[in-house]
Amino acid sequence: MITLAGVGKTYRLGETDFAALMDIDLLINRNEYVALTGASGSGKSTMMNVLGCLDTPTVGHYTLDGEAVAGLDEDALAGVRNRKIGFVFQNFYLRARASALDNVAQPLIYRGISPAQRHARAREALTRVGLEHRLMHKPNELSGGQRQRVAIARALVGRPELLLADEPTGNLDSKTAVEIMELFSELHRDGLTLVVVTHEPDVAAYCHRVVRLHDGRIAEDRTQIPVKHVSAAA
Numbered sequence: 001m002i003t004l005a006g007v008g009k010t011y012r013l014g015e016t017d018f019a020a021l022m023d024i025d026l027l028i029n030r031n032e033y034v035a036l037t038g039a040s041g042s043g044k045s046t047m048m049n050v051l052g053c054l055d056t057p058t059v060g061h062y063t064l065d066g067e068a069v070a071g072l073d074e075d076a077l078a079g080v081r082n083r084k085i086g087f088v089f090q091n092f093y094l095r096a097r098a099s100a101l102d103n104v105a106q107p108l109i110y111r112g113i114s115p116a117q118r119h120a121r122a123r124e125a126l127t128r129v130g131l132e133h134r135l136m137h138k139p140n141e142l143s144g145g146q147r148q149r150v151a152i153a154r155a156l157v158g159r160p161e162l163l164l165a166d167e168p169t170g171n172l173d174s175k176t177a178v179e180i181m182e183l184f185s186e187l188h189r190d191g192l193t194l195v196v197v198t199h200e201p202d203v204a205a206y207c208h209r210v211v212r213l214h215d216g217r218i219a220e221d222r223t224q225i226p227v228k229h230v231s232a233a234a
Contacts, residue, residue, distance in 0.1 A: 001065055001162060002051065002063070002064060003027055004027075004050075004057075004061070005025055005062075006060035007026075007059070007070075008023060008060055009043075009057055021217075023217060024060065024218060026211065028193065028195065029193075030193055031188070033184075033209065034194065034209045034210070035197075035204035035206075036048065036195055037199060037201075037213070038214060042214050042215065042216070043215070046216075048166055048195075051164060051195060052081065053080050053085065054081070056069075067080065082158065085160050085163075086156055086164070087163075087164050088152050088168045090170035091171065092171075094147060099135065100134050100138075100142070100153075101122050101123065104154045104157050105119055105122035108122075121157050122153070122157055125156045125157040126150070129149040129150075129183060145180065148168065148171075148172060148176075152168075160192075161193060162193045163184075163192055163193065163195070165194065177203070181203060185226070206227050207224070207226060
């Protein structure tokens with residue numbers, strides 16, 4: 001699904017160059033569930049932007065689902081994002097005056113899908129995350145966990161190959177965070193490829209693989225038994 005080869009990302013800060021990523025080689029197979037971790041400033045946000053085609057590497061090659069994306073222009077990158085990637089963010093980014101149904105349906109507007117089809121697929125996505133009874137509720141009528149479920153449904157409505165989640169539990173209490181991570185685990189079992197960016201060990205524990213960044217380089221890449229299996233064994 002994802003191949004990074006010799007990827008680096010350098011930013012120009014005034015008269016100084018800052019290397020946010022250096023010599024990144026990474027292979028993520030289809031249906032892997034990966035935590036991308038590291039301290040603040042380690043490069044994980046930059047890595048998220050590169051993986052999500054929100055930014056391009058300064059050097060190196062990035063292939064997503066068989067497509068070389070490192071050298072694409074902004075319009076082409078937007079097309080890749082729309083077709084292949086779903087995003088979930090810490091702050092939800094829902095439209096305050098729109099219903100859950102309309103928030104979820106919004107990405108399909110850019111695919112030229114009819115309103116009836118958009119709403120049918122949005123209902124399907126909201127049902128998938130357990131919110132079929134909240135279709136017409138606006139964000140301020142929903143709990144934090146429900147708002148994050150709406151955001152996840154919005155990420156799923158385009159039927160992406162890859163789901164990227166950036167600190168998805170950062171604004172949630174611990175009980176709701178567990179519910180969201182269990183939902184991600186269900187999506188993984190259904191065949192989705194997931195990459196979760198987090199600094200929380202409790203969140204990374206749900207993933208099958210942990211890639212830790214330090215000073216812009218991969219410092220550790222290990223597999224693990226996810227927490228749900230550990231709990232079941234206990």
